[in-house]
Amino acid sequence: MAAGAPAGDGGAAALQQLAGRYATGYRSVSVMAYDILKDAILSGALLPGQKLRQETLAELIGVSRLPVRSALIQLEADGLVEFHDRRGAVVKSLSVAQAEEVYNIRVLLEVEALRLTMAELTDARVARLRQLGKVADTKQEGAEFVDARTEFYGELYDADKRPVLWEMIEQLRLKVGRYVLGWRLVGDAEHSHTHGQLIEAVASGDVDRATGVLRDHLIGVRDAVLELLEAEAAVEVVPPRPSM
Structure with missing residues (x-):
């Protein structure tokens, strides 16, 4: 998927493509997951307000839930993701x-x-x-x-x-x-x-x-x-x- 056009599959294809691109050269799976998710958010593959299910993200990226959880916490610190009590993690919107x-x-x-x-x-x-x-x-x-x-x-x-x-x-x-x-x-x-x-x-x-x-x-x-x-x-x- 080209950057600039959010996919109708909620960004699944883009995440899989990014996972393939980032599959080598990383010492830490958590760092790889972080880079993939950050890229997906910045490129618009994941939309503001979109819910981020850890199990789904882990499956698409090809890692366990733990590095995905770690990546989401870092992205929250970056101001790109926010956590809600009932909804879990979502891509942060900006007013x-x-x-x-x-x-x-x-x-x-x-x-x-x-x-x-x-x-x-x-x-x-x-x-x-x-x-x-x-x-x-x-x-x-x-x-x-x-x-x-x-x-x-x-x-x-x-x-x-x-x-x-x-x-x-x-x-x-x-x-x-x-x-x-x-x-x-x-x-x-x-x-x-x-x-x-x-x-x-x-x-x-x-x-x-x-x-x-x-x-x-x-x-x-x-x-x-x-x-x-x-x-x-x-x-x-x-x-x-x-x-x-």
């Missing part, structure tokens, strides 16, 4: 107000992170950003897209030197990532922004210019996401989402 708050906080944190980076900017970092930006702009979907963007912004915000700030930014990015990176991609808000545009602003050494490009991008995506969520909230009859 309009919550999305707006997330993006407003992201603007504050990411602009500050970029200011700190530019105060210590080196030619080597700019060269690395150019390389990572080209890779990120060629990835269109799924885990590769997410990983490429994460590596780019980790370098841009100097994640190794500022791990706490980076962790806060990543947590917020995950909360809204599925609305931008997967089947809920909003218009051209994300694709109109190339990493090269931001890199050139950073390379110029003009802090105001660079942070302005970053701020405008985040606000543009925020407004597009809010428009989508408001349109969905206005729909009076929503078809039931299949359980997984």
